[in-house]
Amino acid sequence: MKKQLSIILLLCTSILFSCLAQKKSTGKKADVLKVMSYNVHHCNPPAKPGVIDIDAIAAVINEVKPDIVGLQEIDVKTGRSGKDINQAQELAKKTGMNFFFGKAIDHDGGEYGVALLSKYPVSETQVYHLTSLPEIKGEPRVLITAKLTLPSGRVIRFGNTHLDAERDPANRMAQIKEINAIAEKEVLPFVITGDFNAYPESDIVKEMDVVFTRTCQTCKPTIPADKPSRSIDFIGYGKKHSVMVRGHEVIAAPEASDHLPVAAVLELKAD
Known part of the structure; x- marks a missing residue:
């Protein structure tokens, strides 16, 4: 009798562990993505006034191998960068990524703004025109999502x-x-990049930190590219979802733009 009970218990234990193992193997895995933020200075190397070098920017991006890139200071069909050149589109071609451009202002016969590059399918694109107070003569700015x-x-x-x-x-x-x-209303995991024109200790970045967690807390400088001394370029993610920062770095690319790009590897925990 005892032998039969032992056999039954052994079978039950085996079945239990088999079920647990199957559940674990079919569970959702975390998503890992590499995100990059890059102010490209309309693809004009700072040491070469008037020169447009899209290949130099593309080379930096291809070296980093990001999954997603936020680009600032992008020209589309401007006089200074080429009336037939869409810089966002050209960078997408040279990096093998999808793109979306959002115009902030009309400039030099064309458009100027921000863009994104993505290895992943892009949908539901939107351009939000941000506030410019009338008493401050600031250049209109946008958020693209x-x-x-x-x-x-x-x-x-x-x-x-x-x-x-x-x-x-x-x-x-x-x-x-x-x-x-905008981010607080979002139900999806929200990742943001940008040139915030504000230092980590500023009230602006402190306000950002209310909703987003930045991928660096002791942030290395990103400007000027040749002798970096200040940090104003950041990557962040919304606090509503579980995200782990696997790595953050400032990329040593001092010649292509007046900013150094930043990159971070994010692990989005399974829901």
């Missing part, structure tokens, strides 16, 4: 921006509050 579908089938929201550069921080504060409000 898009839905990106990862290989696992998971969907995230990606945003990219370039905040006002005026000495008075009022525009930047209004703009980051608008971005935070």
Whole structure:
């Protein structure tokens, strides 16, 4: 009798562990993605006034091998960069990625703004025109967002921006509050990149930190590219979802733009 009970218990235990192992193997895995933020200075190397070198920017991106890129200071069919050149489209071709461009202003016979590159399918693109206070003569700025579908089938929201550069921080504060409000309404995991024109200790970045977690807390400088001393370029993710930063780095690429790009590897935990 005892022998029969032992056999039954052994069978039950084997079945239990088999079920647990099967459940674990069929469970959702975390998604890992490499995100890059890059102010490209309309593809004009700072040491070469008037020269447009899209290949130099593409080479930096291809070296980093990101899954998603937020680009700031992009020209589309401007006089200074080429009336037949869409820089976002050209960079997409040279990196093998999808793209979306959002115009901030008309400039030099064309358009100027921000863009995204993505290895993943892009949908539901949107351009948000951010506040520019009338008493501050700031350049109009935008936030672009898009839905990106990862290989696992998971969907995230990606945003990219370039905040006002005026000495008075009022525009930047209004703009980051608008971005935070948009992100707080989002139900999908939200990843943001941008040139925030604000230092880590500033009130603007502190406001950003209310809704987003930046991928660096002790952030290495990103400007000027040749002798970096200040950090104003950041990557962040919304606090609503479980995300782990596997790595963050400032890329040593001092010749292609006046900013150094930043990159981070994010692990989005399974729901």
